[in-house]
Amino acid sequence: MHRQALIVGGGIGGLCAAICLRLTGWDVQVFEQAPEITEIGAGLQISPNGVKILEHIGVMERLDSAIFEPEAIEIRMGVSGRPILYLPMKGVAAQRWGARYLQVHRADLITALSARLDALQPGAMQTGCPVRGYAPCKDGAEVILVNGQRIQADLVIGADGIHSRIRHQMLGPDTPRFTGNYAWRALVPAAQLGALAPPPSGCIWAGPKKHAVTTYVRGGALVNFVGIVEQRTWREESWSRTGDRQEALADFDGWAPPLLAILEQAEVLHKWALFDRAPLPKWQDGHVILLGDAAHPMLPSMAQGAVQSLEDGYHLARALGAAVGPDIAAACARHYAERIDRSSRVQRVSAQNLQLFHKSSLLAQLMAYAPIWLAGQLTPSLVHGRSDWLYGAPVPPLNI
Template sequence: MHSSNPSKPPVLIAGAGIGGLAAALALLRRGLDVEVYEQADQLREVGAGVQISPNGSRVLADLGVLDAVRASSCETEGKEIRLWNTGQTWKLFDLGAEAVRRFGFSYFTAYRVDLHNALVDGVRALKPDAIRLGARCAGFEQDRDGVTLQLESGATARGSALIGADGIHSMTRTRLFGSDRATFADMMAWRAVIPMERVPQHLRRPVGTNWVGPGGHVIHYPLRRGELMNFVGYLERTGWVAESWNVQGTTEECAADFKGWHDDVQALIRAIDAPFKWGIVRRPPLDAWTEGRVTLLGDACHAMFPLLAQGANVAMEDGVVLARCLERDDDVAAALQRYERARHERAYRIVAGSTENINRFHNRALADPVEGPAFIDREWGTSKVQARYDWIFEYDAATVPLDDEASA
């Protein structure tokens, strides 16, 4: 990998989340200069868990931060499905050594803050001043020679390209394609991170557990070398009355929302200090992500429901493919079009898979004591699980052919 070349105009990135930082690090490691503009005054990620599947591990290896992230993570031995009220358990698939054997890379769970910090450190190791904080992006203009990013402060920045990695409420997307606002998706989530000493002993396992039930589901898995337990409980809801998309709730509210669920779920809820409730939002898909020297990345262009554990992985994949395209092609607009063509079908196929899981995880048949287990047997059979996941895990963003390479 190369150091950046400051003689060329930098690639401008709006947003210093996981996707934006992955793109910045991938570009820097390929010799391209970058500047990242982040509206927050401090770099902080929400304290929650993230699942890194083998496709994500490959990206982190390409970015040079895999060991740093794994050092503070938990290797996952497997995943399982449990029935919401009885606790009946089905093994979904083995991971650990089996994931390495089948896919070449491990599956692990990480504290989102630790993943974010590793990416920040990687970027700053190559360019200490790459990330500009307190820099809210307000607009942009492009011409045949470059892009001018306008900041809310009145300052401007000039670059060869602009990458909108500014999330589901993306300013870049709105300026490119209009104001199709994110809307409430009739689903909310309770989120918390629990000190492991408060978790019942029999639940302290390096396993990702997914409780499925009528109208909702619960996911929990360990974080930070087993020091923490990540808890997320999803429920279908109509209307969202909070002023913010996330707001602090109480354990009593959360327990009431999961009334009737197995005592293992209730025990986890009782161990929470102060859960947060989040409104899950959706945006319609885009036919195109790119216009000239400006393109989108991650949630800005393919936000998905958090039901396939791929949001962070897919955003990081975007970053590596984008960097590969810009590295090999001096025609920036052509490179961005190549990036979009390389990513569009895969990203939206994963978006569709996350949407399909709503009916799978929340199916009303799960309320029936006979049909519920039969439904799980059908939907989580080995062949169906492999068909849903193997193609995701096998992907390598660092080597996947780009369009003209595929035809060569």
């Protein structure tokens, strides 16, 4: 049984989908518009629901030297550094949810996924290959490249990000919602920070109308910083745009010394506006389906954007099973029905977390953080349990 899938976008979701489909017998081709895979991106937190998928598809062993396993998830006050929550994760995550909680650089994850795909089907990834759109055809669809070439297959997957051309064609023109926030991103060698290095955790630093997150990547060699600031006018979205150091320091003026040390010592600072999108009424047009940020872009305040893309690719392959011909469209419809509530919930809670971390008045902070502190002190297992629906979701094996 020969089935072919064309994947538009060589990011985390597109590569995961390609690997999963290849493992279940499909021939795959990935079209990535960038001329080469680069270091663009930042640190990611991969929760147990994503780690289980990476283990199932043979990618984890390619990441061993690049991952960092944090001791805990923490919340601290951004100015004073005073702890609000310390939730142990090392050892606890694997016992409770069946896999570790890990941190990794996006580029390292992309490299590992690309290598795994190349081992399964050499040459499946084509870089420097922008796609204009798609067209339906009998029992399939075709991808239309910018150079005019048309390639037909049984399935087309739009994994081309928040500004997806495939989504635009499928659902018509609209624009992502500006969230009223922009983000700073930086990487600094941990050794360079010395005693000012942040704790070896996934640490959220909360404060009035802004927050920061520090993590470790490259086996703990690099500290990753993301700082999110409320501001209604600046809307430029580019992961590669550099920002001004003095502006970043002004945004976090008076905050905890580890954060200021990162901003002072980072070789490069990046700044970009944050956008999301309301849940879409559909992800599918016949034999064409969306996944990842093309289907459900979300804010980074649950650290689930990459993981939900992994889930999309994995569970799409499971939904397709042995489907051929018209059954492929039916399988895509089932996949949407099975995924939409979960991805929409993650989008919603991500937006709520952003508000939680940005409390401005002392009264608002006390009302929000005192119960979290008390729960962490008295019933940490119950706090862990609030993530059971997300981290503990079952990951049945692929039908290989």
